[in-house]
Amino acid sequence: MNQSTVMCNISKDRFNYIIMQTSKREEFLLKGYGKYVLLLPLVFFLSLKFVSAGLSVDNLRCEYLVNPLGIQNTNPRLSWILTSEERNQVQTAYQILVSSTPEKLASNNADLWDSGKILSNQTNQIVYNGKQLQSRDECYWKVRVWDKNGVVSESRAANFSVGLLNYSDWKAKWITHNIEPFTGDKYEELYLPPARYLRKSFKLGKQIKSAKVYASALGLYELRLNGQKVGDACFTPGWTDYNKRVYYNTYDVTELLKEGENAIGAILADGWYSGYLGYALYVKLDKVRAFYGESPSFIGQLEIIYTDGTSEILATDQSWKANLGPIREADILMGETYDARLEETGWDQAGFNAANWKKADLGLKLSGALEAYPGVLVKHMEEIQPIEMTEPEKGTYIFNLGKNFAGIVRIRVSGERGTKITLRYGEMLHDDGSLMTENLRKARATDTYILKGEGIETWEPRFTYHGFQYVEVTGLSEKPDLSTITGIVMNSDTKPASTFECSSEMNNQLYQNILTTQFANFFDIPTDCPQRDERLGWTGDAQLYSVSAAYNADVSAFFTKWMQDVDDGQLWYGAYPIFAPLPYIRPYHVPHSPAWSDAGIIIPYNMYKIYGDTLLLRRMYPGMKRFMDFQLSESNGFLRPGSGNNYGDWLSLGAETSKDLIASAYFAYDTKMMSEIAQCLNQEEDAAYYQHLFQNIKKDYARQYMNEDGSLKEHTQTAYALSLYMGLYPENLKEQGAAFLAKMITENGNRFSSGFIGTKHVMLVLSDFGYNDLAYSLFTQTEYPSWGYSVVNGSTSIWERWNSYTKETGFLGGKTRSAMNSFSHYSFGAVAEWMFSKAAGINTDGPGFRKIIIKPSIGEGVKFMNASYNSINGRIVSNCKKRDDRLELHIEIPANTTAQIYIPSVEKTKIREGKTLIGKSNDFSIIGINGTYTVLQAGSGVYDFIIEK
Numbered sequence: 001m002n003q004s005t006v007m008c009n010i011s012k013d014r015f016n017y018i019i020m021q022t023s024k025r026e027e028f029l030l031k032g033y034g035k036y037v038l039l040l041p042l043v044f045f046l047s048l049k050f051v052s053a054g055l056s057v058d059n060l061r062c063e064y065l066v067n068p069l070g071i072q073n074t075n076p077r078l079s080w081i082l083t084s085e086e087r088n089q090v091q092t093a094y095q096i097l098v099s100s101t102p103e104k105l106a107s108n109n110a111d112l113w114d115s116g117k118i119l120s121n122q123t124n125q126i127v128y129n130g131k132q133l134q135s136r137d138e139c140y141w142k143v144r145v146w147d148k149n150g151v152v153s154e155s156r157a158a159n160f161s162v163g164l165l166n167y168s169d170w171k172a173k174w175i176t177h178n179i180e181p182f183t184g185d186k187y188e189e190l191y192l193p194p195a196r197y198l199r200k201s202f203k204l205g206k207q208i209k210s211a212k213v214y215a216s217a218l219g220l221y222e223l224r225l226n227g228q229k230v231g232d233a234c235f236t237p238g239w240t241d242y243n244k245r246v247y248y249n250t251y252d253v254t255e256l257l258k259e260g261e262n263a264i265g266a267i268l269a270d271g272w273y274s275g276y277l278g279y280a281l282y283v284k285l286d287k288v289r290a291f292y293g294e295s296p297s298f299i300g301q302l303e304i305i306y307t308d309g310t311s312e313i314l315a316t317d318q319s320w321k322a323n324l325g326p327i328r329e330a331d332i333l334m335g336e337t338y339d340a341r342l343e344e345t346g347w348d349q350a351g352f353n354a355a356n357w358k359k360a361d362l363g364l365k366l367s368g369a370l371e372a373y374p375g376v377l378v379k380h381m382e383e384i385q386p387i388e389m390t391e392p393e394k395g396t397y398i399f400n401l402g403k404n405f406a407g408i409v410r411i412r413v414s415g416e417r418g419t420k421i422t423l424r425y426g427e428m429l430h431d432d433g434s435l436m437t438e439n440l441r442k443a444r445a446t447d448t449y450i451l452k453g454e455g456i457e458t459w460e461p462r463f464t465y466h467g468f469q470y471v472e473v474t475g476l477s478e479k480p481d482l483s484t485i486t487g488i489v490m491n492s493d494t495k496p497a498s499t500f501e502c503s504s505e506m507n508n509q510l511y512q513n514i515l516t517t518q519f520a521n522f523f524d525i526p527t528d529c530p531q532r533d534e535r536l537g538w539t540g541d542a543q544l545y546s547v548s549a550a551y552n553a554d555v556s557a558f559f560t561k562w563m564q565d566v567d568d569g570q571l572w573y574g575a576y577p578i579f580a581p582l583p584y585i586r587p588y589h590v591p592h593s594p595a596w597s598d599a600g601i602i603i604p605y606n607m608y609k610i611y612g613d614t615l616l617l618r619r620m621y622p623g624m625k626r627f628m629d630f631q632l633s634e635s636n637g638f639l640r641p642g643s644g645n646n647y648g649d650w651l652s653l654g655a656e657t658s659k660d661l662i663a664s665a666y667f668a669y670d671t672k673m674m675s676e677i678a679q680c681l682n683q684e685e686d687a688a689y690y691q692h693l694f695q696n697i698k699k700d701y702a703r704q705y706m707n708e709d710g711s712l713k714e715h716t717q718t719a720y721a722l723s724l725y726m727g728l729y730p731e732n733l734k735e736q737g738a739a740f741l742a743k744m745i746t747e748n749g750n751r752f753s754s755g756f757i758g759t760k761h762v763m764l765v766l767s768d769f770g771y772n773d774l775a776y777s778l779f780t781q782t783e784y785p786s787w788g789y790s791v792v793n794g795s796t797s798i799w800e801r802w803n804s805y806t807k808e809t810g811f812l813g814g815k816t817r818s819a820m821n822s823f824s825h826y827s828f829g830a831v832a833e834w835m836f837s838k839a840a841g842i843n844t845d846g847p848g849f850r851k852i853i854i855k856p857s858i859g860e861g862v863k864f865m866n867a868s869y870n871s872i873n874g875r876i877v878s879n880c881k882k883r884d885d886r887l888e889l890h891i892e893i894p895a896n897t898t899a900q901i902y903i904p905s906v907e908k909t910k911i912r913e914g915k916t917l918i919g920k921s922n923d924f925s926i927i928g929i930n931g932t933y934t935v936l937q938a939g940s941g942v943y944d945f946i947i948e949k
C-alpha cells in the first residue's frame with residue numbers, strides 16, 4: 001500500500017480520472033499537483049499490470065435532483081451511481097468535496113465541505129455536513145470513491161445552489177392585474193377570465209457575471225426575458241395547498257441578459273389556484289372555482305451579480321406594468337382561447353411602448369410559506385404526429401394521435417383574420433366516427449384560436465392540458481393534412497427507470513399502456529385521470545400504484561413533493577384526505593376513507609424500501625402517529641368499521657367485499673408498517689407498541705372473518721388477497737387461504753372479480769403462495785374482464801374500469817352517455833409491481849436495493865421475459881429465456897450491491913454460469929436450497945446461467 005504508482009484509467013471512451021493507490025496519492029490529488037498529470041501516459045504504461053476496471057461514478061444528485069438551483073434544505077442529501085463491469089466490485093470509501101466556485105473544486109479546494117475519506121459503501125442519502133449554508137450559496141461538488149482494491153475514481157463536477165431561505169430575502173411584492181369580478185350565474189355560465197400580462201423594462205449598466213430569477217405565482221406563470229421563455233417547465237409553480245405553502249422556482253438567466261436595455265415579463269393564469277378544479281361544478285358545490293383566491297398574482301426577483309463584484313435586485317412591485325393580451329381564456333379543465341389579433345409584438349422585449357399598460361396592482365399577501373419547489377417539473381416531453389385524419393362530417397376533422405396521452409396540440413394554420421378554429425379533445429370515437437366527450441363531464445376541454453391572418457400561424461396553449469387520443473378541429477378555411485396538428489406529450493419529467501419485454505405481444509402492449517397512463521397522470525401530482533373534471537390527487541389510487549410507479553420511473557422527488565401535499569391535507573382529527581391537495585370538502589361527504597387515507601403511511605414506507613429514504617419517514621412520522629390514533633379511536637375492539645367516505649373495493653365486478661373488512665385489513669397493515677418505521681427511526685417503544693397492536697388486530701380479525709378451515713366468511717378474491725398480503729392469516733391457515741383464493745379464480749375462468757383494492761394483491765399473493773402459473777393466466781388472459789381484453793380491443797392506455805368498454809355493450813355497459821368512464825386511469829396498471837417483483841423477480845431485501853433479490857419466475861406460455869430496473873444503486877437486469885433443453889438467465893447486478901439469485905432448479909450439477917458449473921465458481925457462493933430454487937449469493941457483475949432440463 002506504500003507504492004506511489006500513479007495510474008491512468010480509461011473508462012470506456014473517456015479519459016476521466018486519475019487513479020492512485022496509496023494515501024500519498026490522495027494527498028497528491030488533494031494538493032492538486034496537476035503538473036504531474038503530464039507524466040501520466042508514461043506512468044500508465046509502467047503500471048499496466050495494476051490496472052483494474054475500477055468504478056465509474058456518475059449521475060450525481062442533490063435531493064434526488066440533477067444540479068438543482070435554489071434548494072430549501074441546507075443539509076441536502078447527496079447521491080451518486082456507481083457502475084463497473086467487474087464482478088464483486090464495491091465502494092470501500094468515499095470522499096465528498098464541496099466548494100464555493102468551480103475553480104476551487106477543480107483544484108480540490110473544498111472550502112465548504114471536505115467529508116474526508118469515509119470508510120463506507122453508502123452512495124446515497126448522504127447528508128451535507130459542511131459549513132452552514134446561507135441563502136443564495138453556490139455549491140460545486142464531486143465525489144471520489146475507492147473500490148475494493150483501493151483504486152480511486154472521481155466524478156465530474158455537479159452543482160446545487162441554495163434558494164431564498166428567509167422572508168427578508170424577498171424584496172419582491174406579489175403583483176397582479178385586477179379585472180372586473182364575475183356577476184353571472186356560476187352554474188349556468190363558465191367564468192374564464194383572460195390571462196394577465198406583467199412587464200418591466202430595465203437597464204443594466206455593467207458587465208454581468210451571473211443572474212438568477214426566483215419566481216412564483218398564486219396561479220400559473222410563464223416567465224419571459226428579452227422575448228424568450230425562461231426555462232422549459234410548464235404549469236409552474238405546481239399545485240399545493242396555497243394557504244399553507246407555495247413553491248418558487250429558480251432560474252439561471254445569465255445568458256438571457258445583456259448590458260443595456262432589457263425587459264422581463266410574466267404571463268399569469270388562474271391555474272389550480274383560482275380556476276375550475278375537480279368535480280365542483282359537476283356536483284354544484286357552493287363554490288365552483290377559485291378555491292384558494294379569486295385572482296392570480298405573481299412574484300419575481302431578478303438578482304444580478306456584476307463582474308465588479310457588485311449586485312442588484314430587480315423585484316416585482318407596482319412599477320411593473322400590467323395589461324391583458326391575446327390569451328382570452330386560460331383554464332386547466334376548460335381550455336384556452338387565443339385571439340392572435342390582440343398580440344402586442346415585443347411586449348416582453350426592450351424598447352416596447354407600454355404607454356397604454358396600467359400600473360400593476362398589488363396581489364394578496366401570502367398566508368403560508370414560500371419554499372423552493374422540491375418536485376419534478378412538468379415539461380413538454382415528446383412530439384407526436386397524427387397517424388390518421390377523418391372527416392365524419394363536412395368541415396369537421398378528427399386527428400388520431402395514436403395513443404391516449406396527456407398534453408396539448410400545436411396547430412399550423414392559415415386563413416383570414418378573425419377566422420375561429422375550435423379544438424375539442426376526446427379519448428374515444430363513437431361508432432359514427434364522432435368524438436366521444438361524454439366522459440369529460442364538465443371539463444369543457446376546448447381550445448380556440450382566432451387567426452390574425454398573417455401567413456402560416458402556429459399556436460399551442462400554455463395553461464391548459466387535456467387527456468386525449470383524438471382531436472377534433474373545426475373552423476378551418478382549408479382542408480388540413482396530418483401536418484396541421486402536432487401532439488405534445490406533457491408530464492412531470494420523472495426519468496423512465498424500467499424496460500420490459502416478453503414473448504407475448506399483448507403483454508408488451510400492456511406494459512406500454514401502463515407507462516403511457518402513468519406519465520399521463522404524473523402531472524405535478526399523481527392525478528386519477530387527465531381528461532374529465534377531476535384530475536385530483538386521489539390517495540387510494542396513488543398508494544396502490546406507488547411501487548409500480550417507482551419501478552417505471554424515478555419518482556423519488558415526485559413523491560417527496562406530493563407527500564408534503566398529503567401531509568398538508570391531513571385533517572384536524574388525524575385522518576389523511578381522500579385526495580391531496582384538498583381544495584374542498586363535499587357537503588355530507590367525509591373526506592377520509594380506508595385504503596385511501598392509508599397513503600400517508602404506505603407511500604413513505606414504500607419510498608423507504610425503494611430509495612432508502614428515512615427523511616420522508618422522519619418528517620411524516622408525527623402525522624402518521626396521529627393517523628394511527630384516529631384509526632384506533634374509531635375502532636371497535638381492534639377492528640375498524642368502514643367509516644368515512646368508504647369506497648370499498650372500488651369498481652369491483654360483481655363481488656362485494658365488506659367495507660369493514662377492507663378497513664380492518666388496512667388498519668392492520670398500517671400497524672405492521674408503523675412498527676417497522678418506528679424501528680427504523682429508533683423509536684423502540686413505539687415499535688413494540690405497534691407490534692403488539694398488530695397482534696391484537698390480527699386476533700380480532702381472524703375471529704371476525706375467518707373459518708377454521710382457512711376459508712373466509714366473505715368469499716371474495718379481494719378478501720383473501722388482502723388477508724394474505726397483509727399478514728392476517730394465522731401461520732397454520734395461510735396455505736389453505738391461498739388455496740381457496742386459487743380455487744375461486746380457477747372457478748371464475750381465470751378471471752378477476754376484484755376492483756382497485758384487490759387486484760394487485762391477488763397477483764402478488766398468487767405468486768407468493770406458489771400459484772405462479774395461475775397469476776400468469778390472469779396476466780395473459782384476453783377474455784373479459786382482463787388487462788388483455790382492453791389490449792386486444794385496441795387500447796393504448798389503462799382504463800378506469802374492467803368494463804369501460806366491451807364489445808357487446810360499448811362504452812361502460814351500453815350507457816354511452818355515462819360520465820365516470822376514463823380511459824386513462826393508472827390504478828389497474830398496478831400489475832406492473834407484479835411484473836417486476838414477481839415475474840422478473842427484481843426485489844429489494846431491506847431498504848434501497850443495496851441488497852437485491854433476483855427470483856425470476858417465468859410462467860406457462862411465456863417463452864422469454866427481459867426486464868430491467870434502474871434502482872437507486874444502479875441498473876438491475878433479469879432476463880429469462882426458455883429453450884427446448886434448457887433455461888437461460890441473464891442477470892446484471894450493479895456495482896456495490898449484493899444479490900441473492902434464485903435459480904429455478906435444485907440440481908446443482910445442471911446449472912452452469914458461463915461454462916463453469918455453479919459449484920466451481922469463485923465469483924459467487926451457493927447458500928442453499930429454497931423450495932424449488934438453488935440460491936446463490938453474488939456481488940456485482942453480469943452473470944449468464946444455463947439451467948439444463
Ligand code: BGC
Pocket residue numbers: 528529534538540541647650825827
Ligand atoms: C376517481 C378514482 C378515485 C375515486 C374514489 C373517482 O372519481 O376517479 O380514481 O379513487 O373517485 O373512489
